[in-house]
Amino acid sequence: MATAAPDPGAAQPDAVPVSPSPGANLMAVTFRIRRFDPEAAAEAFWQDFRVEIDPKERVLDALHSIKGEQDGSLTFRRSCAHGICGSDAMRINGRNRLACKALVKDLSPQRPVVVEPLKGLTVLKDLVVDMEPFFQAYRDMLPFLVTSGNEPTRERLQSPAQRARFDDTTKCILCAACTSSCPVFWNDGQYFGPAAIVGAHRFIFDSRDEAGERRLEILNDNHGVWRCRTIFNCTDACPRGIQVTKAIQEVKQALVTRRL
Template identity: 70%
Template sequence: MATAEAEAPAQEVGAVQAFTVTLIVRRFDPEKDAEPYWEDFDVEMYSTDRVLDALHKIKWDQDGTLSFRRSCAHGICGSDAMRINGRNRLACKTLIKDLDVTKPIYVEAIKGLPLEKDLIVDMEPFFESYRAVQPFLIASDKPEKERIQTIEDRARFDDTTKCILCAACTSSCPVFWTDGQYFGPAAIVNAHRFIFDSRDEAAQVRLDILNDKEGVWRCRTTFNCSEACPRGIEVTKAIAEVKQAILTGRP
């Protein structure tokens, strides 16, 4: 026997309403522009769309010359880090509806790295600092299988394994903006990941590198980096732990 619920007609789901959003994008083409300039675009969006979707619509439907980086579009690759309304974010993780759509949305390239075109910066200075801290396991033993590690030892550096090298933290740092030699938060985070790894044998080497005048002591603990991290890494805490390891001489 059919139930009353089964006999009741299904409720119609209302159509998702579109709305128009204005994006003001900082443009720059080195082949024809002496200085960057702002250009506005009106885009029809839905509440489920993200800033990356808006940039795609601009590039595909309005101006094919708009240049930006993106790959996975799911917050994993870190390619589409940019400044959105003055804050470093991943465009693919920033929902349009979470912004104030009654006002224009400002989008520009991250700061502190050489601007190449529109929203694209030269990432080589960032990766140069990353490589300098030797972000890889250094161990002399050659186990027949895996290197055994306790749950507690693994937990010591779990947070800093989440880094996706998007540069959002480093390019949000005022010290990095003004000092082209500072390693920056991301490099220190990736050094932390191996300094506190019980299987690694080069912690002191990395601590010596970061004890340089452009290392951890340049950090002013403004917490910009922690706020900017799209993976929720406690960047400032990691930097503080590296400082403490330098002072005590051990991880």
């Protein structure tokens, strides 16, 4: 990622012509970060960092600033830094968000901004969690087009209405914000989780796909869609605005109507 300024606080005001003087719109914000290093200590702990930052900057900029200037050992994932790769989902002020989409000014920066790793997944170091179980559940859903017969000689055609049927669930970036915000998942990690069901929804309702029945069968499991309690945490957490709970309910509906 080439655009990350290591020192956003000091570098940005020059680029903002409305500010009367450099640094005038900077604000001292405390970031309370959940630190954990298995090589140094067995226990996780909270550490406060004070950062001079433009409140219009994002939490990711603050993390970069901390890592670059205060503590190089701070560990977190990020890749595109523009809300598409889904690498930097974390728990910010108690809610799962992408650090690259959470603006500091929206997080009551007068008080410490609390940054934690995603809940329900094993913490590897600081803000980095083991995503493998999450991806395992996703893989279980057969997240690819399954067809039978010969390959067609032209595109597999689809009407705009057929495409619109599953449009919402194509937006998923696999950041795990939804699954790791689900209380059922926290208590029983065998639950497939919202993201996997969203991935299944994307193909179950795709007119070109032929394995919808198989995916429904997988989700009919006692760790499948029936575990969903319509808590709506996933819908609230989704940085892409996917109506996750609605997608899960549609899968339930498809199961009921096709089985009865």
